[in-house]
Amino acid sequence: MSATALAPTSNPHVQTSLAFLDLVFGHVHPRDFQVRLWDGTAWGPEAGQPARFTIVLQHPGALRAMFWPPEELTMAEAYIYDDFDIEGDIESVFRLADPLLAKSWTVAEKAALGRLLLKLPDERRPRAGRQAARVRGRRHSKARDQQAISYHYDVSNDFYALWLDKNMVYSCAYFHSPEDDLDTAQERKLDYICRKLRLHPGERLLDIGCGWGGLVIYAAQHYGVEALGITLSRPQVEYAQERIRRLGLQDRCRVEFRDYRDVNEPESFDKLVSVGMFEHVGREKLEVYFAQAWRILRPGGVFLNHGIACQEGLPASNRPTFSERYVFPDGELVPIHVTLEVAEKAGFEVRDVENLREHYMWTLRNWVRRLEAHHDQARALTDEATYRVWRLFMSGSAHGFKVGRLKVYQALLSKPDAEGNSRLPLTRADWYA
DSSP: OOEEOSSOOOOHHHHHHHHHHHHHHTTOSSOOEEEEOTTSOEEOOOTTOOOSEEEEEOSTTHHHHHHSSOSHHHHHHHHHTTSEEEEEOTHHHHHHHHHHHHSOOOHHHHHHHHHHHHTSOOOOOOOOSSOOOOOOSSTTOHHHHHHHHHHHHOSOHHHHHTTSOTTOOOSOOOOSSTTSOHHHHHHHHHHHHHHHHTOOTTOEEEEETOTTSHHHHHHHHHHOOEEEEEESOHHHHHHHHHHHHHHTOTTTEEEEEOOGGGOOOTTOEEEEEEESOGGGTOGGGHHHHHHHHHHHEEEEEEEEEEEEEEOTTOOOOSSOOHIIIIIOTTOOOOOHHHHHHHHHHTTOEEEEEEEOHHHHHHHHHHHHHHHHHTHHHHHHHSOHHHHHHHHHHHHHHHHHHHHTSEEEEEEEEEOOOTTOOOOOOSSSGGGOO
């Protein structure tokens, strides 16, 4: 076997677990990770390879909890509820998963794996702490969307403050270098968006899905606009409004609890922006979303839509995913061409599209490091399961952006006036001045 045991053992569950590890991971090269069993037995890494991470099996039934049934959600729940732990670089775990998913398992191999798993005891850990989402009602109805948003964002403002930047910006930062600190990169992103929108003093700006208000506050402070932010998270509203009061910006900036579909102010905003909210809209509501944006934007205005997209051609899962159950219930990603097609059907003209996926990879890596550094505080504010959900979700997302399965796009859309004038400069030079 490939195991490096601390001491010989005749424990049948140890022997079965080692046999399973040999069959599943024995072909992986380089094998730069270790598995440590509940009794201290260690399997791997490959000779000459340092261990980038260690999978810690917490009890004799851990592998059964992880792989039976063999689905993404099974593995995620086994980690969330501590059937196993991950020490070290958790993002590297997802790099390990790629060759496993690509491998074609024979019927005989699948049968052998199943027999080994069923020889292990079924002793999954209690599911304490954060539970899977249970949203009710018609999908993407206003009431159900409020439930979905509350499930993700109303965890605790203090929890998010542990690992977000000083402005509480929960979206992709904008890096000049991977060595940039997060506060600098996030403030640079806020300014970049304001320059793309070409904000001017006195203009009315609406931020759809404004989070904790970082962008509307920045735009009011630095560009003199009258900014309104809307969100479906009451704790975010309370946090943003308190910060606005503290900064003395009440005359130019406010944040409200409101659904984007309830903004009944036709052609009343000079500029629109949405950053990191688009993923919650849902494919079936894209036409409603862009039609509403078109209705409330003044002719000659622009709409910057910033959102994550999936890679075209990836197979859709017909089983519940970790993200759907524990992170973003009802969240949906679509390829960028779908977004732009619906936007154009609503009347918008596509003026610029920029892919910032590497920037999101670095953002997520910063968030993971900061979250891990505040593990004890995160557990005190929420619970261990919540900490693990965010650690897993953000690390997996960083890997997705790294390999290109995930993208994040800023699309600048214009609403020409009645004569077809976009009222935009001929070049983008002012964005980079």
